[in-house]
Amino acid sequence: DAGITQSPRHKVTETGTPVTLRCHQTENHRYMYWYRQDPGHGLRLIHYSYGVKDTDKGEVSDGYSVSRSKTEDFLLTLESATSSQTSVYFCAISEVRSPSGNTIYFGEGSWLTVV
Amino acid sequence: SQQGEEDPQALSIQEGENATMNCSYKTSINNLQWYRQNSGRGLVHLILIRSNEREKHSGRLRVTLDTSKKSSSLLITASRAADTASYFCATPSNTGKLIFGQGTTLQVKP
Numbered sequence: 497d498a499g500i501t502q503s504p505r506h507k508v509t510e511t512g513t514p515v516t517l518r519c520h521q522t523e524n525h526r527y528m529y530w531y532r533q534d535p536g537h538g539l540r541l542i543h544y545s546y547g548v549k550d551t552d553k554g555e556v557s558d559g560y561s562v563s564r565s566k567t568e569d570f571l572l573t574l575e576s577a578t579s580s581q582t583s584v585y586f587c588a589i590s591e592v593r594s595p596s597g598n599t600i601y602f603g604e605g606s607w608l609t610v611v
Numbered sequence: 612s613q614q615g616e617e618d619p620q621a622l623s624i625q626e627g628e629n630a631t632m633n634c635s636y637k638t639s640i641n642n643l644q645w646y647r648q649n650s651g652r653g654l655v656h657l658i659l660i661r662s663n664e665r666e667k668h669s670g671r672l673r674v675t676l677d678t679s680k681k682s683s684s685l686l687i688t689a690s691r692a693a694d695t696a697s698y699f700c701a702t703p704s705n706t707g708k709l710i711f712g713q714g715t716t717l718q719v720k721p
Binding site: 500531536537538539541544554555586588599600601602603604605 | 644651652653655656699708710711712713714
């Protein structure tokens with residue numbers, strides 16, 4: 497298994513509160529990604545990072561921010577959680593940019609419920 | 612927007628039978644990947660096929676790619692109960708990001 501740890505694995509929070517999900521990797525891979533997975537939508541990219549302090553938006557970035565101060569850590573923050581952000585969040589890593597053909601490796605997921 | 616779309620959405624077979632899942636995509640690609648997701652777990656990479664390849668094998672998995680039809684298929688031969696999972700195809704979008712389909716849920720009955 498790829499060395500990816502997500503925390504927390506499960507969280508219930510109230511609407512309007514800030515939430516931070518952490519992804520930690522031990523593979524020293526350059527690229528890191530945050531996806532969300534919802535029924536009927538599959539996996540959708542939220543944000544990704546191509547290096548320390550280098551991040552870019554994915555297809556569903558509204559309401560989310562990210563930070564990467566170290567190669568091994570990629571944080572996803574919901575500034576003010578809403579019920580529509582109830583989802584399963586997956587962190588992923590890759591050694592090179594995925595379209596060049598390398599595979600990406602996923603963490604085990606973080607289940608977030610916003611009540 | 613979805614780049615890859617799997618078909619069927621759900622498939623139920625008996626152990627020992629073969630399972631075939633299809634993926635269609637919209638734009639030209641240089642590779643296509645298949646992933647498996649067990650219930651409550653993250654996705655696991657299965658196989659990557661490049662645009663200049665027509666078929667690729669990995670154990671009981673056989674993947675084909677038809678770039679003229681913009682489609683790929685994943686065949687699992689001699690299925691086992693442990694193959695029960697969701698299977699996703701993934702393709703690079705025109706902006707370079709990896710886009711996943713909604714997946715095919717496979718149930719293999721013992």
